[in-house]
Amino acid sequence: MTTASAHERLLHTRSRRSRRWPADDPGSLPLAMLLTMVGVMVSALLVPMVLTQIESTRDHIRRINALNAALTGVDVALGHIRAANDGFGGGVLAGLPCGPLSGDVGVGGTARYQVTIDYFAVDPQGQPDSWIAANRFPCAAGGGTPTMPTYALLRSQGTDQPTGDFGSVASRSVQGTYTFHTTDLSLAGGLIRVYNSPVSNLCMDAGSDSPAVGDNLRMKHCSPASSEQTFAYNNNLTLVLVSSKTTSLPRGMCLDAGATHAVGSPVQFQPCASATSPQQQWIFNDNANFEGTLPDGITLDGFCFNVQYPPSSGGVVLGSALCRGGPDHFQTFSPEASVGTGAAGAAAEQLVNVTQFGRCLEMTAPGAYLIAWPCKQAPDPSNTWKQKWALPAISAGADSGTGRITTTFQSGLVCLESPGPTAVGGYVLVQSCPASGTPENMTWTVYTDTGVYETSYRIEDYYGHCLAPADQAATPPDFHPGGHQISKVVVEVCSGSPLQKWNARANILQGQPLKDITEK
Numbered sequence: 001m002t003t004a005s006a007h008e009r010l011l012h013t014r015s016r017r018s019r020r021w022p023a024d025d026p027g028s029l030p031l032a033m034l035l036t037m038v039g040v041m042v043s044a045l046l047v048p049m050v051l052t053q054i055e056s057t058r059d060h061i062r063r064i065n066a067l068n069a070a071l072t073g074v075d076v077a078l079g080h081i082r083a084a085n086d087g088f089g090g091g092v093l094a095g096l097p098c099g100p101l102s103g104d105v106g107v108g109g110t111a112r113y114q115v116t117i118d119y120f121a122v123d124p125q126g127q128p129d130s131w132i133a134a135n136r137f138p139c140a141a142g143g144g145t146p147t148m149p150t151y152a153l154l155r156s157q158g159t160d161q162p163t164g165d166f167g168s169v170a171s172r173s174v175q176g177t178y179t180f181h182t183t184d185l186s187l188a189g190g191l192i193r194v195y196n197s198p199v200s201n202l203c204m205d206a207g208s209d210s211p212a213v214g215d216n217l218r219m220k221h222c223s224p225a226s227s228e229q230t231f232a233y234n235n236n237l238t239l240v241l242v243s244s245k246t247t248s249l250p251r252g253m254c255l256d257a258g259a260t261h262a263v264g265s266p267v268q269f270q271p272c273a274s275a276t277s278p279q280q281q282w283i284f285n286d287n288a289n290f291e292g293t294l295p296d297g298i299t300l301d302g303f304c305f306n307v308q309y310p311p312s313s314g315g316v317v318l319g320s321a322l323c324r325g326g327p328d329h330f331q332t333f334s335p336e337a338s339v340g341t342g343a344a345g346a347a348a349e350q351l352v353n354v355t356q357f358g359r360c361l362e363m364t365a366p367g368a369y370l371i372a373w374p375c376k377q378a379p380d381p382s383n384t385w386k387q388k389w390a391l392p393a394i395s396a397g398a399d400s401g402t403g404r405i406t407t408t409f410q411s412g413l414v415c416l417e418s419p420g421p422t423a424v425g426g427y428v429l430v431q432s433c434p435a436s437g438t439p440e441n442m443t444w445t446v447y448t449d450t451g452v453y454e455t456s457y458r459i460e461d462y463y464g465h466c467l468a469p470a471d472q473a474a475t476p477p478d479f480h481p482g483g484h485q486i487s488k489v490v491v492e493v494c495s496g497s498p499l500q501k502w503n504a505r506a507n508i509l510q511g512q513p514l515k516d517i518t519e520k
Contacts, residue, residue, distance in 0.1 A: 061160075066159050069105045070158030072105050073113030073174075074154050074176055074514075076101055076115065078514065080101065081096060093144050094142075094144035111158065113158045114156070115154060115155065118155075120137065120152075121188070121242040121243050121245075122225050125515075134209075134227075146245065146250065151178065152178040153176075154514075157172070174520070175516075177515050179514075189242040190336030190358070191204075191224065192336070193336075194219065195328070195329065205218050205228050206228045206229070209241075210246070214269070215269045216316075219314060219315070227243035228241075230242045232339060233284070233342040235342060237276075237342055237377060237379070249271055249272075251274070253270065253271060254271070254273070255269065256270035256280050257303070262303075263320055264319075267315070278292075283300060287325060288332045289304040291304045291323060305331065306319035307331075336358070337353075344360055345375075348388070349390065350389070351503055355497075358374060359375065359469065359487075360374075361387065363414070366432065370429070370489040371487065373387070373483065389407050392404065392405070392445070400450070402444070403438060404416070404442055409430070414431060414432055415431060415438075418444075418491055419490075426491060444462070444467075445459070457502055457504040464494065466495075468490060468500045470487045471499070
């Protein structure tokens with residue numbers, strides 16, 4: 001055997017070295033370890049971030065489940081309220097739920113809800129808990145309220161925790177206001193102010209939300225939404241304090257000045273009579289006075305409400321010297337639109353606005369703009385005044401009629417006049433009617449129920465614009481200088497707005513009854 005040469009041995013050694021793995025190279029070890037350490041450190045940093053994201057996601061899911069549970073509680077309460085009916089479209093007060101109502105969400109789920117229900121005569125939106133506690137209707141143990149509410153406040157809590165008091169577990173709260181729809185649109189009531197009072201904002205006041213028999217009517221500074229100042233003007237011409245209606249006194253307490261009216265007789269609270277009593281009838285007359293009637297319930301007797309002075313401590317008595325006189329600060333009153341229409345309406349040849357319920361179309365003077373003034377009353381149908389309108393005839397089976405809209409002023413016939421084809425927002429006037437023919441600007445189409453909400457109960461001029469009180473939300477509002485927030489009457493682009501509806505059926509505004517939905 002021959003011995004390999006030195007050159008061959010060198011080649012063999014180089015060949016073996018070339019086959020070594022990189023890891024076997026001492027110079028490559030620090031880089032590999034560094035990469036491993038970086039990977040481990042990054043993983044360590046990501047773990048808490050991932051865990052935090054997981055927990056955050058779980059928290060969001062819990063909050064979503066809690067919110068859904070709270071909304072379910074609102075739906076359940078609505079279902080119970082709507083179930084309080086006689087099956088024929090009539091409500092049943094005894095069936096109204098009192099709550100609180102509670103339950104689980106879903107089959108086998110852990111989410112729960114609890115909802116409380118409170119009933120009111122006036123809108124509770126934005127009121128503090130103290131006001132809610134003081135003004136909610138009493139509710140019977142088995143359900144039901146003593147008198148018809150106008151609003152129900154629904155307050156619902158939801159959680160995804162299967163146990164624990166709602167105050168001690170994570171929960172979310174939702175509230176909303178349910179508006180009841182009744183055939184008596186004046187039920188909500190409102191404030192009755194003294195016209196142009198020299199002392200700021202004086203309103204009729206009962207002294208409490210449940211005055212005793214014989215308590216005197218008084219005057220106090222106006223307090224919007226106060227149950228002590230919320231009066232309704234019923235279609236039998238009685239003035240009732242809305243909050244005074246109870247189980248034992250379902251008609252409430254009415255204003256009464258005794259069987260025989262006399263100067264100085266105090267206006268007091270007495271139980272509303274089951275059959276209309278003339279001594280409790282008050283006519284909002286053509287001079288904005290609340291005037292009494294003779295025992296026949298029709299003939300005005302000349303005795304009107306008078307504010308005593310000093311008004312901060314005084315009451316209201318009957319007076320007669322200036323009854324039916326010009327506007328003053330003690331015999332002239334300005335009810336809010338929500339007080340109601342009394343007996344006013346189509347049967348009395350009046351045009352009652354739907355949004356400004358309690359306000360009727362009235363002329364001021366020939367050639368001047370019209371206004372939406374508190375609806376006046378005329379128990380004697382032979383009376384004539386500035387709120388009586390003769391409308392175009394509507395044929396049997398038809399839903400509209402076209403022609404003049406007229407009234408009588410100082411033995412002369414005057415016609416409603418549109419401001420013209422391009423005067424959107426312009427004032428509607430009254431002018432002397434022509435001897436013959438009807439010009440375009442005095443031609444109106446009056447609609448009844450067309451079967452379509454948008455077109456029902458509106459009054460269109462020849463040019464396709466609709467009669468409406470000017471929007472009170474405008475800046476600045478265009479008010480008539482007399483009275484309180486009295487809108488001038490204009491024509492607007494027809495839109496289906498309730499401001500453009502006149503003499504509508506009682507439930508025309510029935511729609512989405514749940515409003516003011518917020519999370520608390």
